[in-house]
Amino acid sequence: MKQPNRMLRRAFIKGMASSAGVMLAGCSQTDPPTYGHVLRMGDLLTYKAHRLLLPAQALAREYDYADISSVPAIGTTNPSGHKEHGATYERLLANRFTDWRLPVEGSVTRPRAFSLDELKRLPSRTQITRHTCEEGWSAIAQWTGVPLRSVLESAGIRSTARFVQFYAYDGWVDGIDMLDALHPQTILAYGMNGRELPISHGAPLRARVETQLGYKSTKFLRRIVVTDNFDDHGARGFIQNGWSWYAGI
Amino acid sequence: MSDLAAAQSPALSISSSRGHSRWVRICHWMAAASFLALALSGFFILMVHPRLYWGHVGNDLTPALMTLPISNNHRPDELQNRMVFTELPGARVTAERNFHIFNQNGWARSLHFLAAWIIVGTGAGYFLLGVFSGHVKRNLLPRGRELAPRSLLQDLRNHFPLRVRPAGVGPPYGRLQKLAYSSVMFAVLPLMVATGLTMSPAVTAAYPILLDVFGGYQTARTLHFFGFTMLVLFLIVHVAMVIATGFSRQLRGMTWGNER
Incomplete structure (x- = not known):
C-alpha cells in the first residue's frame, strides 16, 4: 500500500518543481518583475495561470439599465491639487477640456494626439458593467467611450508591442498587457450613465478594464504609451509599492 | 454494549490505530499553514470593507446585509458632494470619499x-492520493448506518461531558469526526474555492455561470465569509479535541507518524 503512494507523491513533487522551473525560465522583460519577492512570485503565477487557462477575451457580464447602482468615487476625486499636473488640469477643466489632448505614442507607427471631440467621433461603445473594487465593494454603471483597440489601431500598433501604459493627471501610472488592451470591453470612457463623465470618476477620460479590479481602470488620462517591454514605472508603480500589477485575480 | 458503541470505543481505537500515512501528514501541515495564512490575510482584506451584501452590488452608498465591527472604514456621513447621477427612479447617487481608510490589501x-x-x-x-489509496473511502466518508441520527446522537453524547478518553492517533475515526473532516474537505473548502473564483473579474468573464450559481459577486463574497466562519469553528473544535485526546501525542502523531 505504501509504495504506490510514495511514487504518486514523488511525481506530484517533481511536477510542482518542474513547473516552477518553467516559470522562472519564462521570466523576461515581457513579464512583471518579482524582485525575488515571494508575494510577487505568487502574483506572477496567478497572471500566467489566467493567461494560460482562461479563454482569451471572454466578455465580462453586462447588466440592464435598471441594474445601475449608486457608485462611490474613491482615490483621487479631483486632481487639481496634484503638485505636478494639478495646475494644468485646473486650466483644462476651466475650458471644459477643449484644450485637452491625449498623446498616444511609443511603439506605434503613427504617434498622435487626440482631442476629446476626435475620440467622440470614433465608433463608440456603451456597456453596463460591474466595477469591482479591490477593497471588496462593487457597483454597476453605464460607461460610454471608444474602444482602446480603435485608438491604438488608428495610431498603428507595431508588431513588437506588448503593453499599454496609462499616465494620469493625478500622478497615477499603470499598464495592462496587449490581451486586455485589445479586449472589446476595454474602452476609454468619456460618458457615465448617459452623462459626461463626472470629475470624481475621472473626467475627461478614464480607462475601463472590465476583466480586472477597479484600480486598473485609470482615471484622468493624460497620456498613453505603447511599449514592447514590461514597465514597472519604478518607485511610482504598483509593484515596487507592494501591490500586484495584474488584478484579474 | 451495542455493536455500534463497541465500534466507537476509544480503547478499541487505540489498539487498532494505524497512525497517519506520511502523505496525510505532509498534506495536513501544508493545508494548516496555508489555512492560517488565508485566514489572517482574509481577515485583513475584510477589514478594508467590513460590510457584507447579497446580490451583485454593494458599497458604502447601498444598504448592507451586515456591517462587521472590525474596522472604522465605513463612514457614510463623511462622504462628500453627494449627487444624483441617473435618470432612474430610486435616486442612484455618487459621493466622494476623501478620507483615508485602513488598507493592507497590497500584501x-x-x-x-x-x-x-x-x-x-x-x-x-x-484528493488524488486519498481516492487511489482508499483513504477517503475507508477512513473519511461516513458509512450509511453511521449517519443515522441515533448513531450520531450517541457519538455526540460520548463527547460530553468530556467523556473523551485518549483516542488513537489517526484512523479509524469516530462518526462525528468523519462527518466533520469530510464536510470540511469535500463541501466547505470546495465552496471557498468556488466563491473565491466568483469574486474574480477575469474568471467570471470566462465562466459567467459562477455568477448565476451564487447569485452575484457580493453573494459569493458573503458566502466566502460564512465559509470562513465555519472553518474557524472547525479549527476551534479540532484543536479542542486534539487537546482533549492528548495534545503532544496527537501532535507527534500528525508530525512524525506512528513509526517511532
Missing part, C-alpha cells in the same frame, strides 16, 4: 492568493 491579497495556490495544489494532491 494581504497577494498572500491570500499565494496561500490559495498552495492549499488548492495540496488539496488536489490529497
Whole structure:
C-alpha cells in the first residue's frame, strides 16, 4: 500500500518543481518583475495561470439599465491639487477640456494626439458593467467611450508591442498587457450613465478594464504609451509599492 | 454494549490505530499553514470593507446585509458632494470619499492568493492520493448506518461531558469526526474555492455561470465569509479535541507518524 503512494507523491513533487522551473525560465522583460519577492512570485503565477487557462477575451457580464447602482468615487476625486499636473488640469477643466489632448505614442507607427471631440467621433461603445473594487465593494454603471483597440489601431500598433501604459493627471501610472488592451470591453470612457463623465470618476477620460479590479481602470488620462517591454514605472508603480500589477485575480 | 458503541470505543481505537500515512501528514501541515495564512490575510482584506451584501452590488452608498465591527472604514456621513447621477427612479447617487481608510490589501491579497495556490495544489494532491489509496473511502466518508441520527446522537453524547478518553492517533475515526473532516474537505473548502473564483473579474468573464450559481459577486463574497466562519469553528473544535485526546501525542502523531 505504501509504495504506490510514495511514487504518486514523488511525481506530484517533481511536477510542482518542474513547473516552477518553467516559470522562472519564462521570466523576461515581457513579464512583471518579482524582485525575488515571494508575494510577487505568487502574483506572477496567478497572471500566467489566467493567461494560460482562461479563454482569451471572454466578455465580462453586462447588466440592464435598471441594474445601475449608486457608485462611490474613491482615490483621487479631483486632481487639481496634484503638485505636478494639478495646475494644468485646473486650466483644462476651466475650458471644459477643449484644450485637452491625449498623446498616444511609443511603439506605434503613427504617434498622435487626440482631442476629446476626435475620440467622440470614433465608433463608440456603451456597456453596463460591474466595477469591482479591490477593497471588496462593487457597483454597476453605464460607461460610454471608444474602444482602446480603435485608438491604438488608428495610431498603428507595431508588431513588437506588448503593453499599454496609462499616465494620469493625478500622478497615477499603470499598464495592462496587449490581451486586455485589445479586449472589446476595454474602452476609454468619456460618458457615465448617459452623462459626461463626472470629475470624481475621472473626467475627461478614464480607462475601463472590465476583466480586472477597479484600480486598473485609470482615471484622468493624460497620456498613453505603447511599449514592447514590461514597465514597472519604478518607485511610482504598483509593484515596487507592494501591490500586484495584474488584478484579474 | 451495542455493536455500534463497541465500534466507537476509544480503547478499541487505540489498539487498532494505524497512525497517519506520511502523505496525510505532509498534506495536513501544508493545508494548516496555508489555512492560517488565508485566514489572517482574509481577515485583513475584510477589514478594508467590513460590510457584507447579497446580490451583485454593494458599497458604502447601498444598504448592507451586515456591517462587521472590525474596522472604522465605513463612514457614510463623511462622504462628500453627494449627487444624483441617473435618470432612474430610486435616486442612484455618487459621493466622494476623501478620507483615508485602513488598507493592507497590497500584501494581504497577494498572500491570500499565494496561500490559495498552495492549499488548492495540496488539496488536489490529497484528493488524488486519498481516492487511489482508499483513504477517503475507508477512513473519511461516513458509512450509511453511521449517519443515522441515533448513531450520531450517541457519538455526540460520548463527547460530553468530556467523556473523551485518549483516542488513537489517526484512523479509524469516530462518526462525528468523519462527518466533520469530510464536510470540511469535500463541501466547505470546495465552496471557498468556488466563491473565491466568483469574486474574480477575469474568471467570471470566462465562466459567467459562477455568477448565476451564487447569485452575484457580493453573494459569493458573503458566502466566502460564512465559509470562513465555519472553518474557524472547525479549527476551534479540532484543536479542542486534539487537546482533549492528548495534545503532544496527537501532535507527534500528525508530525512524525506512528513509526517511532
